[in-house]
Amino acid sequence: MLKSKIQNHHLTSMLSISISLSCACSLFDEMPQRPKTPPNKMAQQFHSPMVHAKDYNVPSLSHNLSSKFSSTMLPLKRRAILLLLRSRIRENDILTAMQLHSPVLKCGYSSDVYVASVLVDAYAKCGFVEDAHMVFVDISVRDLVLWNVMVSCYALNGLGEESLKVFVLMRLKGFFGDGFTFSSLLSACSSLGCCELGRMIHSLIEKLGLSCDVVVGSALVDMYAKCSEIVDARRAFDAMGARNVVSWNAMIVGYGQCGEGKEAMKLLSRMIKFGFKPDELTLASILSSCAHIAATNETTQVHGYAVKMGFQDFVSIGNALIIAYAKNGFIDDAFNSFCLITGPDLVTWSSMVSSYAYHGLPTDAIDLFEKMLREGIRPDGVALLGVLSACSHAGLVDEGLRYFASMRNEYQISPNSEHYTCLVDLLGRANQLEVAYSVLSNMCLKPDADVLGAFIGACKVHGNTRLAKWAAEKLFELQPSEPVNYKLMSNIYSSTGQWEDVATVRSTMRTKCGTNVPGCSWIEIGGTVRSFVSNDISYVQALEIRKMLRVLVYTDAGS
Numbered sequence: 001m002l003k004s005k006i007q008n009h010h011l012t013s014m015l016s017i018s019i020s021l022s023c024a025c026s027l028f029d030e031m032p033q034r035p036k037t038p039p040n041k042m043a044q045q046f047h048s049p050m051v052h053a054k055d056y057n058v059p060s061l062s063h064n065l066s067s068k069f070s071s072t073m074l075p076l077k078r079r080a081i082l083l084l085l086r087s088r089i090r091e092n093d094i095l096t097a098m099q100l101h102s103p104v105l106k107c108g109y110s111s112d113v114y115v116a117s118v119l120v121d122a123y124a125k126c127g128f129v130e131d132a133h134m135v136f137v138d139i140s141v142r143d144l145v146l147w148n149v150m151v152s153c154y155a156l157n158g159l160g161e162e163s164l165k166v167f168v169l170m171r172l173k174g175f176f177g178d179g180f181t182f183s184s185l186l187s188a189c190s191s192l193g194c195c196e197l198g199r200m201i202h203s204l205i206e207k208l209g210l211s212c213d214v215v216v217g218s219a220l221v222d223m224y225a226k227c228s229e230i231v232d233a234r235r236a237f238d239a240m241g242a243r244n245v246v247s248w249n250a251m252i253v254g255y256g257q258c259g260e261g262k263e264a265m266k267l268l269s270r271m272i273k274f275g276f277k278p279d280e281l282t283l284a285s286i287l288s289s290c291a292h293i294a295a296t297n298e299t300t301q302v303h304g305y306a307v308k309m310g311f312q313d314f315v316s317i318g319n320a321l322i323i324a325y326a327k328n329g330f331i332d333d334a335f336n337s338f339c340l341i342t343g344p345d346l347v348t349w350s351s352m353v354s355s356y357a358y359h360g361l362p363t364d365a366i367d368l369f370e371k372m373l374r375e376g377i378r379p380d381g382v383a384l385l386g387v388l389s390a391c392s393h394a395g396l397v398d399e400g401l402r403y404f405a406s407m408r409n410e411y412q413i414s415p416n417s418e419h420y421t422c423l424v425d426l427l428g429r430a431n432q433l434e435v436a437y438s439v440l441s442n443m444c445l446k447p448d449a450d451v452l453g454a455f456i457g458a459c460k461v462h463g464n465t466r467l468a469k470w471a472a473e474k475l476f477e478l479q480p481s482e483p484v485n486y487k488l489m490s491n492i493y494s495s496t497g498q499w500e501d502v503a504t505v506r507s508t509m510r511t512k513c514g515t516n517v518p519g520c521s522w523i524e525i526g527g528t529v530r531s532f533v534s535n536d537i538s539y540v541q542a543l544e545i546r547k548m549l550r551v552l553v554y555t556d557a558g559s
Helices: 005-017 021-030 037-045 049-054 058-070 078-090 094-099 101-106 113-126 129-137 144-156 160-172 179-192 195-207 214-226 230-239 245-257 261-273 280-293 296-308 315-327 331-340 346-358 362-374 381-394 397-409 417-429 433-441 449-462 465-478 483-495 499-512 542-558
Strands: 520-525 528-533
Touching: 113 129, 113 144, 129 144, 144 160, 144 179, 160 179, 179 195, 179 214, 195 214, 214 230, 214 245, 230 245, 245 261, 245 280, 261 280, 280 296, 280 315, 296 315, 315 331, 315 346, 331 346, 346 362, 346 381, 362 381, 381 397, 381 417, 397 417, 417 433, 417 449, 433 449, 433 465, 449 465, 449 483, 465 483, 483 499
Parallel strands: none
Antiparallel strands: 520 528
């Protein structure tokens, strides 16, 4: 029967139409001579609602069929190619979609604007910007969809300037753009960190009457938030006539990124009140905010909500819980969250290693890091920073130097300022100040305030005024108006009785430093997060707190 081309043709068509798609694919594989029609018929069947309702392995079958077509000379109809391309992109099987580029060329559809749009989209999502550009330039007559996917391609891959150039060219060709265009452009402004350009695009959006578009509104909120213009982000959010979960998420994430944890909490309550269900991104962002403001009760509540909504198995939620519990002081709960993650990723391991180091548990941090390596997880800069911090707390100089050397030698990671700060702190604690000085002198990047401050602090502990003065001079050049730097050096001079130098440093501090901005800390009292500022007496229980402090001071002095 398989030798009959006509019979095979009708049988595959019948099987496809009767929903036995897997049987049709198997029969297609067995054909010694494959006709043109069956592959086109089967490609169409992948988009049949009945097929998707009954054949649970459609994505796999579609992948196999796409792979077969990409490696054969079988001609495909334009509709079949479009269906297969969209099917692969919908299933996030971008590589197979890219493989279909070859049949596109063989079948003569390389100049088809619709096919080109789908191909550009596929290349963009894989990060192959040059390939996307080549497909784009081969199309002489472009429509708005093709322009949009090219603008989006550059924005998606962090090439904001190129995205804006395509938009300018698009305008010159007579295309004004739509909501999709401007949401991509706002994303480009975010990647460039150029808020002023974002404001100009915002004005153009208002002029074109696109401000009511919920996608554009969400992109505006996201752009302002990522540029740290949180007031403008909230203004754009409040101006939206209609909102979706993306809009709420953009604002909540923005508050979290700007350290406005309390505002993020308030917005979450409003979101639920208005009938929107928080998703994975919402909960992960709120947990991040809980970590910033030490909100224990809120962390527990969000954890309970995540379990109730079935998000407890999401790796991003588990990772956020690890950090939130650790920052709130509950390292055991952080470890329990770590253990409950069924498929821990690099972020999971790094978060737990860093949490142990943060809590002064260097042995646990190092043991977990070594276990991560045994599991075949390749560390990144964050994981190595955690283990370096652990070595610093434990005074493990040799191990710390070994891990630091492995960054370049084994993992091809260039150390950043935080890694150098940890290394200098490690050497300083061990009184290896000359070695730390050598590290500072030979850094591959310019020492910043943190690494210099760590070195000066170590010099103070071990009474090395000479090296402290060398580092302080560099620090004063770097931050001439920062009073804490002068206070640090003044304390070093006073500890060695160099009172003339103390007077000189304090005089310079008064000349170069303006008014100090007081620091702020948070603590949870009776289920409410309270903020405290130095010398602030506005808090209702401020007098009682001061009385208790006096009692504690006198008690300590008496003992």
